[in-house]
Amino acid sequence: MDTIFALASAPGKAGVAVVRLSGSEARAAAGRLAGCTLPAAGRTLRVLRDGDGHRIDQALVLTFTGPASFTGEDVAELHVHGSSAVIAALLRTLSGIDGLRQAEPGEFTRRALENGRMDLAQVEGLADLIEAETEAQRRQAVKVLSGDLGRKAEGWRSDLIRAAALIEAVIDFADEDVPVDVTPEVTELLNRVQLDLNRLIAGVGMSERIRSGFEVAIVGAPNVGKSTLLNALAGRKAAITSEIAGTTRDVIEVRMDLGGLAVTLLDTAGLRETSDHVERLGVELARDRAEQADIRVFLTEDGAQPDVTVRPGDITLRPKADLLANPKGAISGVTGQGVDDLVRRLTDELRQRSASAGLATRERHRNAMLRAGESIATARALLSQGTENYDIAADDLRHAILALESLVGRIDVENLLDEIFASFCIGK
Known part of the structure; x- marks a missing residue:
């Protein structure tokens, strides 16, 4: 896979600008500019030079070894002065190194997803955090970015796998020493997941409102x-x-x-x-x-x-x-x-409504949870009809598990990725 690079900080004049590299050649390329062999992980202050040996700038050089990095690959960051001329010279020099290329929008984050450093819900949370304008938007995005929704989905998935395993045991080993009536435990597991799903589904609309904004x-x-x-x-x-x-x-x-x-x-x-x-x-x-x-x-x-x-x-x-x-x-x-009083009344009403918001923040999340809930409801109905329907119930639970896996991007989301990452800036 190519080693990619891009300006990771905002364009324009600033005290400091950050250029990020990710890939197998990241450390070697940064070392080439710094004129030394850089440590696998660490930081050092070095003068960066172009291909002709001319000084570009003095930089703080940080190196990270995969998988313990944002992308899961070897990463180098060059912290230089935030001059447009310095940034242009640095990017031009990196472009001249074989095996390096400019990153596509969101490509660093996409590699983090592909390398298992983030799930898709976290990626969406990161996009929301970058776009956050208010404190409520920031708090909501941080919750998703921290992996809370992914952990919820993994807990549901574990419960459904356990329920499916119990049903399969009855089907496959009916003549052996396996409890015949697993319905009470399976029902308890399914009820617990369904209740949690319903709660989060109910909060999606308000979470979306916090993310996109209310209208008055x-x-x-x-x-x-x-x-x-x-x-x-x-x-x-x-x-x-x-x-x-x-x-x-x-x-x-x-x-x-x-x-x-x-x-x-x-x-x-x-x-x-x-x-x-x-x-x-x-x-x-x-x-x-x-x-x-x-x-x-x-x-x-x-x-x-x-x-x-x-x-x-x-x-x-x-x-x-x-x-x-x-x-x-x-x-x-x-x-x-009366204007201050109106502002207070609006704020109180919107805060009261936003209290019902949950971890799931997008229509995609709601649809995945609805599919899982529908499959669970069908499985519960089949369980009540006796063991002769256990094989069909097990199949419905597999569909519910697949729906939850799509929630965090394990399956069935390839068509969404280009659209999601197109919203990111080049250096993220």
């Missing part, structure tokens, strides 16, 4: 202060405000952090009947986005009713508190009155 739509009639409120929440002028009704025709989106959770605020077009074709399209879009949003903040004037059905967790407020004689239950984007 500000909904109301034209000219009630929706855009002004959005600007107040965003702390900047993100939407155009005007006294002319119908100014907002499209959905304006603002990304922000609420209590460690990623939230996209949506300023929607004012809901009303209109003969203006463009405004009517905006109103239809506003209704659609409001229906899909996790929480809706309704701005309704006294006596008015929301044009969209209010769901549990939605917030209804009176607009333009600065113009009201009795501002109780009202909010003003102009003066900021």
